[in-house]
Amino acid sequence: SAKLSPEKLLCQLRDRVNVTMIQRSDGPFGTSEWQQYLPGKSLSETVGHLGRCAVVSSAGSLKSSRLGQEIDSHDAVLRFNGAPVRGFQDDVGQKTTIRLVNSQLVTVEEQQFLREPLYNTGILIVWDPAPYHAEIHEWYRKPDYNFFESYKAYRRTHPEQPFYILNPKMQWQLWDILQENSLEHIQPNPPSSGMLGIVLMMTLCDQVDVYEFLPSKRQTDICHYYQKFHDHACTMGAYHPLLFEKNLVKHMNQGTDEDIYTHGKVTLPGFQKVHC
Ligand code: NCC
Secondary structure, X not given: OOOOOHXXXXXXXXXXXXXXXXOOOOHHHHOHHHHHXXXXXXXXXXXXXXXXXXXXXXXXXXXXXOOHHHHHOOOEEEEEOOOOOOOOHHHHOOOOOEEXXXXXXXXXXXXXXXXXXXHHOOEEEEEOOOOOOOOHHHHHHOOOOOOHHHHHHHHHXXXXXXXXXXXXXXXXXXXXXXXXXXXXXXXXXXXXHHHHHHHHHHHHEEEEEEEOOOOOOOOOOEOEOOOOOEOOHHHHOOOOOHHHHHHHHHHHOOOOHHHHHHHOEEEEEOXXXXXX
């Protein structure tokens, strides 16, 4: 159902989605208080140039996949929210280079977030479902979840660990492209952490292998590989426009359908490798 050719779509994503982290120069974050909390180095300075990267969805279909070694063979691995590695290495690997978490987790599950060692590995990035194309001051006054105090508390206890705040304009630039390339009207909710993470890694890496975002032959109603909870909506979407995200990613896949079926694997080029 996508309207643009895969090549044009990649160019649109590269040219219109500005993946940036909140910096000192961003309006309300220019205070001397925020200076102490925001990381001094930019994300690209922190990670450097990355070759092959893996994005690991949290889907139940990762269970018994035995993809761990393949995932760990990448230069960098992105994981989401509370997705664990301990006890699941055979299926999901053990390397965590970046962990993308939503503001709900940082706020509602604050005590776990501040205490669990799971979060102490790699670079953390938090994102918040800001209102559609809201101006940064407006968002700062009224974030979806007020995670700022929890962010500061985490930074005080882990000052050496890089921890960024995703600039929320990115998610709506991405949503606009999702909408333009879908025949149906999409609910105005931001893309899932999974889709945001895929585009984030396309800005940092030469190649991005995404695991179990498009479900393999192991597709299941079990929501997460680390829980017993069943919910069809985890894979197909309810709040997030997941089905549209998955169609878009399928359209840009440079790997084979066989790789999707056996490994749940999609291969996307990094934006630096895209010629427009
Ligand atoms: O479930 P969640 O996502 O943490 O999963 C991370 C990303 O993996 C992809 N996924 C997951 C399960 C599945 N069966 N298929 C998939 O493709 C999706 O791309 C998903 O984004 C989120 O996007 O942040 C989300 O977060 C959870 C929850 O807030 C966190 O896990 C923290 O506890 C949301 N669940 C609830 O609010 C109950 C979920 O809707 C979206």
